[in-house]
Amino acid sequence: xxxxxxxxxxxxxxxxxxxxxxxxxxxxxxxxxxxxxxxxxxxxxxxxxxxxxxxxxxxxxxxxxxxxxxxxxxxxxxxxxxxxxxxxxxxxxxxxxxxxxxxxxxxxxxxxxxxxxxxxxxxxxxxxxxxxxxxxxxxxxxxxxxxxxxxxxxxxxxxxxx
Amino acid sequence: xxxxxxxxxxxxxxxxxxxxxxxxxxxxxxxxxxxxxxxxxxxxxxxxxxxxxxxxxxxxxxxxxxxxxxxxxxxxxxxxxxxxxxxxxxxxxxxxxxxxxxxxxxxxxxxxxxxxxxxxxxxxxxxxxxxxxxxxxxxxxxxxxxxxxxxxxxxxxxxxxxxxxxxxxxxxxxxxxxxxxxxxxxxxxxxxxxxxxxxxxxxxxxxxxxxxxxxxxxxxxxxxxxxxxxxxxxxxxxxxxxxxxxxxxxxxxxxxxxxxxxxxxxxxxxxxxxxxxxxxxxxxxxxxxxxxxxxxxxxxxxxxxxxxxxxxxxxxxxxxxxxxxxxxxxxxxxxxxxxxxxxxxxxxxxxxxxxxxxxxxxxxxxxxxxxxxxxxxxxxxxxxxxxxxxxxxxxxxxxxxxxxxxxxxxxxxxxxxxxxxxxxxxxxxxxxxxxxxxxxxxxxxxxxxxxxxxxxxxxxxxxxxxxxxxxxxxxxxxxxxxxxxxxxxxxxxxxxxxxxxxxxxxxxxxxxxxxxxxxxxxxxxxxxxxxxxxxxxxxxxxxxxxxxxxxxxxxxxxxxxxxxxxxxxxxxxxxxxxxxxxxxxxxxxxxxxxxxxxxxxxxxxxxxxxxxxxxx
Numbered sequence: 001x002x003x004x005x006x007x008x009x010x011x012x013x014x015x016x017x018x019x020x021x022x023x024x025x026x027x028x029x030x031x032x033x034x035x036x037x038x039x040x041x042x043x044x045x046x047x048x049x050x051x052x053x054x055x056x057x058x059x060x061x062x063x064x065x066x067x068x069x070x071x072x073x074x075x076x077x078x079x080x081x082x083x084x085x086x087x088x089x090x091x092x093x094x095x096x097x098x099x100x101x102x103x104x105x106x107x108x109x110x111x112x113x114x115x116x117x118x119x120x121x122x123x124x125x126x127x128x129x130x131x132x133x134x135x136x137x138x139x140x141x142x143x144x145x146x147x148x149x150x151x152x153x154x155x156x157x158x159x160x161x162x
Numbered sequence: 163x164x165x166x167x168x169x170x171x172x173x174x175x176x177x178x179x180x181x182x183x184x185x186x187x188x189x190x191x192x193x194x195x196x197x198x199x200x201x202x203x204x205x206x207x208x209x210x211x212x213x214x215x216x217x218x219x220x221x222x223x224x225x226x227x228x229x230x231x232x233x234x235x236x237x238x239x240x241x242x243x244x245x246x247x248x249x250x251x252x253x254x255x256x257x258x259x260x261x262x263x264x265x266x267x268x269x270x271x272x273x274x275x276x277x278x279x280x281x282x283x284x285x286x287x288x289x290x291x292x293x294x295x296x297x298x299x300x301x302x303x304x305x306x307x308x309x310x311x312x313x314x315x316x317x318x319x320x321x322x323x324x325x326x327x328x329x330x331x332x333x334x335x336x337x338x339x340x341x342x343x344x345x346x347x348x349x350x351x352x353x354x355x356x357x358x359x360x361x362x363x364x365x366x367x368x369x370x371x372x373x374x375x376x377x378x379x380x381x382x383x384x385x386x387x388x389x390x391x392x393x394x395x396x397x398x399x400x401x402x403x404x405x406x407x408x409x410x411x412x413x414x415x416x417x418x419x420x421x422x423x424x425x426x427x428x429x430x431x432x433x434x435x436x437x438x439x440x441x442x443x444x445x446x447x448x449x450x451x452x453x454x455x456x457x458x459x460x461x462x463x464x465x466x467x468x469x470x471x472x473x474x475x476x477x478x479x480x481x482x483x484x485x486x487x488x489x490x491x492x493x494x495x496x497x498x499x500x501x502x503x504x505x506x507x508x509x510x511x512x513x514x515x516x517x518x519x520x521x522x523x524x525x526x527x528x529x530x531x532x533x534x535x536x537x538x539x540x541x542x543x544x545x546x547x548x549x550x551x552x553x554x555x556x557x558x559x560x561x562x563x564x565x566x567x568x569x570x571x572x573x574x575x576x577x578x579x580x581x582x583x584x585x586x587x588x589x590x591x592x593x594x595x596x597x598x599x600x601x602x603x604x605x606x607x608x609x610x611x612x613x614x615x616x617x618x619x620x621x622x623x624x625x626x627x628x629x630x631x632x633x634x635x636x637x638x639x640x641x642x643x644x645x646x647x648x649x650x651x652x653x654x655x656x657x658x659x660x661x662x663x664x665x666x667x668x669x670x671x672x673x674x675x676x677x678x679x680x681x682x683x684x685x686x687x688x689x690x691x692x693x694x695x696x697x698x699x700x701x702x703x704x705x706x707x708x709x710x711x712x713x714x715x716x717x718x719x720x721x722x723x724x725x726x727x728x729x730x731x732x733x734x735x736x737x738x739x740x741x742x743x744x745x746x747x748x749x750x751x752x753x754x755x756x757x758x759x760x761x762x763x764x765x766x767x768x769x770x771x772x773x774x775x776x777x778x
Contacts, residue, residue, distance in 0.1 A: 021495065024477035025460055029419070063479040063636075065461030066419060082381030083576065083612045084538035086626050092764045099741055099763075120463060120630065121381035122420055125538030125612075126233035126545060127199055135422070137199035142768040144739055 009034040010042045014049045024052055024060060028067060037068040065119075073108045073115035075153045077101075077133050079146075082121030084128040089142070093129050094118065096143035100150060113155065163312070165439040168447040169325045172316075172440075179317040187223065188264050189242040193305060194226040195391040195423055196384075197237035201253070205237045208253040212260040222264055225314075228392015228427075230305035232292050233545035235275065240287050240305075247287035249275050278542070278564055292543050295562045297524070299532050300385075300508045301548045304392035309427050312434040315395040321440055323514035324402045328448050336407040337363060340510070342518035344530030349375055349466070349503035350581065350607045351683065352529075352596040358500060361490035362408040365498035372405045372413035372452075373494065375471060375503040376428075379418070379463040380579030381630065382610035385534040386504035388546050390417065390424035393508070394431035398441065398454065400507030403514060405452045408500050412453050416471055419458040429456055463634035467682045468493075468501045470636070481636045482682035503608070505534060525551030529595035537563050539612040540570065549594075556590040559613060570615040574698070578607025580627045580634075581687030583694030584620060603694045605687065619716035620699040621706055624692045625653040631688035642685030645676035649692060657717040661707045669696065715777035718762045722778050725766075727752035729774035736766035736775060 013030040017023040027046055032038050038061060047054045061067040079094045094105065101109050101116055108115040124130055127139025131146055138149040166172045190213075192206045206224060213222050230238050235249035241263045248259060248270075255273055262270045274283035275290055284290050298304075307314035315321070327336055341356030362370060374397060378386040390397060401413050415432075417425055432454050435441040443451045457475050464470045465480040472494050474480035493499025509531060513521045525531050529551040535558060538544050542564035549558060555575055559565065566572050574584040583604030585592060592598050596606050614623065632646040649672055655661045673689035680686045696703060705711045712720040725736070725745070730752040737745040737753055744760045747753030755766070755775075767775040 022457075022475055022477035025474065026457070029458060029460065059479050060477070063462060063481075067460065081630075083579065083610065083623075083626070084382050084544075086381075087539045087612060087614055087618050087623070089764070089768075092768070095763055096741070096765065119420065120379065120634070121383075123378065123384035123387045123418075124196065124199060124233075125382055125384060125536060126196065126236065128538060128544075130199075139199055143763060143765045144769060 005035075005039055005041050007041065007045055010045050014046065024050060024057070025064075028057075028061065032067060037071050040069075071108070071112065073112050075113060075134055076115045076117060077131055077150060078117050078119045078122065079105070080122045080124075080128070080130045080132070081118045082123075082125060082128070084125035085121075085130060088128040090129040092143045093131065093141050093146045096147050097131070097150060100147045114150070114153070163434065163437045165437065166446055167439060169329045172321060172325050172446055176316050176319070176322060179313055183317060186243050188218070188221055189223045189225055190239055190264070191225045191227050191230075191242065191305065192239040193228065193230050193237065195388070196229045196233050198423075200236040202237045204253050205239065205251050205256065208256040209239070209260065212257045213264070215257075216260055216265065218260070218264060225308050226310075227307060228304045228309050229301075229388040229546060230287075231296075231301065231388075231546040231548075232290070232543065234543045235545075244269075245286045245288060247275060247285070247290060248273055292545070292547070292562055292564065295553075295557065296548050297532050297550050298548050299512050299524075300389060300396075300505055300534055301392070301546065302512070303396060304388055307393065309392050309394055310430050312395060312431070312438060315393070319515060320395055320511075321399055323511040324399050324406070324440070325446065326514060327403055327406055328446060328450060333363060333407045333409065336403060336514070339514060339518045340407070343513045343521040344518075344525075344528075345506065345509055345513060345521065346529065346596060347502060348505035348509070348533070348608065350380075350578070350605065352606060355502060355506055358490065358502070359404060359407050361488065362410075362498050362500040365491050367498045369412075369497050370408055370410040371494045371497055371499040372401050372408070372410045373468075373471065373475070373499055373501040374401055374413070374415040374507055375466065375468070375501055376415055376417035376421075376424070377459050377466045377471060378421075378504070378608060379466045380581075380608045380610050382536060382538055382576075382579055382612045383608045384536045385546055385609055387418075387421045387424050389504050389508050389534075390421070390428050394424075394428045395435065396508045396511055397428070397504055398431055398435055400502075400510035401454065402441070402445070402452055403510050404500055404502065404507065406450055408498070410500070411451045412455075414455050414457050414475055414494070416457045416459060416465070416475060419460065425456065425458060432456065462636075463630075464636045464682070464684050467684060470682070471501065472499065479636075481638045482684075484681060505609075526593065526595045528597055533594070533606070533609055535594075535609045535611045537611050537613065539576075540566055540615040540618065541613040542567050551595045552593045554591050554593055555585060558594065558611065559590070563613070566613065566615050570617065573614045573616055573618055574620065576604075576612040576614065576623065576691070577610065578605040578687075578690070579610045580631045581605055581683065581690055582607045582610075583690045584614075584623065584698060585694070586698040588698075603690065603697060605690065617714050617716070619657075619712055619714035620695045620702050621653065621657055621712075622714075622716050624695045625650065625657055627691040628653060628688065631684060635684065635688075639679075639681040639685060641676045641679035642681065642688070645672055645680075645685070646688055648672060649676070649689065653692070656703065656706050657712070658719040659706065659710045659717075663704075663707055665707070666696065666700075666703060721762070722757060723755060723760060723762060723764070723767055724776050724778050725753050725755050726774050726776050727754075729772055731772055731774070733771070735769050735771070739765050739769045741765065
């Protein structure tokens, strides 16, 4: 990211939660919503305004699965690893996605189009095995159908060669 | 929305609303929560269009409800006042449903659910075997009302329990009623809810808190999501009653961020209840004040543990601490705090409304009332079911759940998520209640019920749960942090074919140490999946170790795929699908699989329509 960060967005979030008890986590959640991830500059501002040391902020960020310190892909794929998905073949689905996108779970593709994540359970066990791409559910998948679903989100010009 | 300034006003509003409801009015109840993934939005829009086209807009209400429970048949809808039940609805069938069911009052036979054994079409929702055996108390409104309309809740006796409490009961009487009902916490451990309230009531302090634990983290459990999405006001009413009982004026709902619809619905419910004077200052004109805030979780399983949840609300890493002091004495911000989960709170309004005696007459001696189970895995009728405590596993799985798909054999039921255990076929007649499950080595937990069949490897399943708890272990205490790691390494060795018989002894030695010495419930229960599988499925472990064989055909290191030349039609589907180009052959001739290239991804096995790919 070459352009300077617009810090007014985090300022807005901070003023909304001013003097609120336990504000750190909601502030981080909303800052991430605004920036897509949690850039260091934003965190420094949060630290100063909430009077919470950076060490503590990093402690919180790295504890919870939801927070990201690096930019994420335009589309986020969440591959459910819940029990129902597991017994119905979630592992094969995840492996096929890893192969197709050439990225390990937790990573983002080079072109920043996809982030691939695993999630403990999305609570839609009747769809098992299920993945979520952004806010859409794709259920009752096979390894191949998972890849087909992901392809819908691939920019046309970049389709991989046969 | 007008603010209600007295209890009488609420009661009057309830009467006016219920008298204003025409029981014969035509209504389409469409599930708009879980069914969304199967096109519920399109279904609703198609109903709207067809109703308009037939000039019925004034005569028919479309109710956007929460979960009906029968998720396997999504998208579902019901037509009132008849109670016709439609499932796996396709958009193109909707004009016919509107014409025949709404205009002519008869079911569209070909679209009805068919009885799985007799094949007879079943017109009415209440006659479908999946629903027939259930008893809905917590889920009484789910699938019936629009959860975003507070009036829909009030008309079905909503907020009348808090009205009763405020007008005629003192806090001790409320607690006494909950104690007599026998309600036990539905979050997992089953601690008597009334006693928990009593501790918080008796704890010294003028500021106290109520927390609703909606951090439903057990993989395979989704009842709390359904209740919050489908009937959020019942949870708020339960919290109100608890707040009155213990003397709290502030409350939190800690909800998983992974449940976006639940978050929206509970926020809406809080805003509406506030606008009507059912939350906030001087509730219903009395001196009772109660505010509720929503906190979204940030993705950590251990935050379901109450002290970790408190740390998370306070804005810290969600790590459990030693108890005592229990949250009832020193909880949120160090103040006395009562924490119950969603399903527990949702039980409270009916208990107060209908009385402890009624509730205590349901269930077994030590487990009262009903329990919601999330049926999932290798079962025909995946979905949510609410049944009286004490019902046998067999009735849940076969009568309600419709048995195992594809004529496969039932192998085990996994209850209680990563803290629970596997119950084998020999215990199918086990009554489901807190104590019988504990005696079998499992736990009730939050009510996840994952069914497995002959193609599920129990060693792999134990490994699955342990890798979950291992990665979710917060790291604070050694037995959990390192113990789960060592157990997981052993299970990995066994599934990779390098395990030894002595590993089983080590597992049995480690498990009680982790259980006894861990700080919180996560560590104290995480060996259960390993212990129960070792107990009931020892021969599967032995097959992996002694014969280097995975009887279920799951553990990759111990299996290989082969194409049966007799069955292969040479259609080429597997050849094209193989990511490794490991399959070759001419069209219409049997194909072959090059083992040196195969990565055992299983794609060919899944894609073959002729079952020609075999697991050896």
